[in-house]
Amino acid sequence: MGEHIVSLYHLNDITEAELRKHLPDHPGLRITEIGPDADPAGHRAELATATIVLAPLEKERRIDAALLDAMPNCRLIQSVAVGFDGVDHVAAAERGIPVANLPGFNADAVADWTVGAMLHLLRHYAAGHRKVEQGGWGPEGLRGRDLSALTVAILGFGNIGRAVARRLDGFGAEIVVHDPFPSEPGRQYVALEEAVARADVLSLHMPLNDATRGLLGDELLATMPSGAYVVNAGRGGVIDEPALARALDSGHLAGAALDVFAEEPLPADSPLRGRDDVLLTPHTAGVTWEAYHNLRNRLFDKLAAVLAGKSPVDVVNGVRPR
Incomplete structure (x- = not known):
């Protein structure tokens, strides 16, 4: 089975087109966007084959234990932020799934x-x-x-x-x-x-x-x-x-x-x-053009490294990659 990135993240223009533009060619790579208005629980078919999931920020769309059970092939959940409230990282650890964040970009x-x-x-x-x-x-x-x-x-x-x-x-x-x-x-x-x-x-x-x-x-x-x-x-x-x-x-x-x-x-x-x-102020302390570019570049670099077979970095829940 090839790599399958499922994105539950929708800010900063990190779309399927942007991911493909910045990631190296990878045989069989699939990328699926699940829009910001969609309930991730309604997309179990896509999540069932996901190997990498970009976590949402919204608590309402949080990746909880039930959703983790629907992701048997997932080997990395990547938060696109410093925080990782969009995923139950403890439940992910219990299932052997690393959760990583993006520290320091802002x-x-x-x-x-x-x-x-x-x-x-x-x-x-x-x-x-x-x-x-x-x-x-x-x-x-x-x-x-x-x-x-x-x-x-x-x-x-x-x-x-x-x-x-x-x-x-x-x-x-x-x-x-x-x-x-x-x-x-x-x-x-x-x-x-x-x-x-x-x-x-x-x-x-x-x-x-x-x-x-x-x-x-x-x-x-x-x-x-x-x-x-x-x-x-x-x-x-x-x-x-x-x-x-x-x-x-x-x-x-x-x-x-x-x-x-x-x-x-x-x-x-x-x-x-x-x-x-x-x-x-409305949770905008970290919102600058420089931080925006740092976030995008670091995310693309991290995904490219994992797709190339390297271990994920900045894992927050202590799980070693499979």
């Missing part, structure tokens, strides 16, 4: 957004703009903070966390890091509780799992310095959003910048909407 984009969001909060960009638009002038109510005078705690020190730290080094901020796997010598690694308690600005870049879901709740937020800020460009579910709103309402926190949310799109009744002390 690290610079997300790091730029993160530092920009910090400056937005610390220097009151939105309020200053609003003041000029409304005919006002002068610094009253707009006195900000210097990054060089602050401690920034980075929770999660992978590709993006390290890229944020490099940028903050240029501002002269004190940086403390919490990560279970120290990866950069010379950084100040501390326990979670200490990192949060010292953070004038808390920058979140953690994965979402059972240990981190709702991690930043009332108890931890209360330990932050008065007037501190929270920035999240990692995973929305790491923050208890009602608890964050309470900390802002009480004045304990001065502001927050969020690109990711526990539920996306952000519900209309979210207590984080309509606030002058919160910056909201």
Whole structure:
């Protein structure tokens, strides 16, 4: 049986035509697109012969255990993102199917957004703009903070966390890091509780799992310095959003910048909407032209290598290829 790529992924123009254009000739290669409005469960015939599956991003189209059982020939599920929420990677491991992701393709984009969001909060960009638009002038109510005078705690020190730290080094901020796997010598690694308690600005870049879901709740937020800020460009579910709103309402926190949310799109009744002390963006921190090209090129390179008989890289569920 020849190779059969089934794509459940539909962003960034990664179509059948694009895949064929960028993949080397391979005898018997089949490529099947299952559109963004289709339920993957309705395409079991195509999935039954799939050897490589490009995972969807939407939770509604997630590759679950039942769907994995319909993919007996699959030897790789490739997420077309850093995250891999579009597949039950634990169930895939139980079935011996490697799940791989694309780490680092948008690290610079997300790091730029993160530092920009910090400056937005610390220097009151939105309020200053609003003041000029409304005919006002002068610094009253707009006195900000210097990054060089602050401690920034980075929770999660992978590709993006390290890229944020490099940028903050240029501002002269004190940086403390919490990560279970120290990866950069010379950084100040501390326990979670200490990192949060010292953070004038808390920058979140953690994965979402059972240990981190709702991690930043009332108890931890209360330990932050008065007037501190929270920035999240990692995973929305790491923050208890009602608890964050309470900390802002009480004045304990001065502001927050969020690109990711526990539920996306952000519900209309979210207590984080309509606030002058919160910056909201629609999960676009990593969306730049450079990141777009990085993602596509890395995906094509990885697929070409697997088709050439090489083992997949960046496997996230510990499965060795068949």
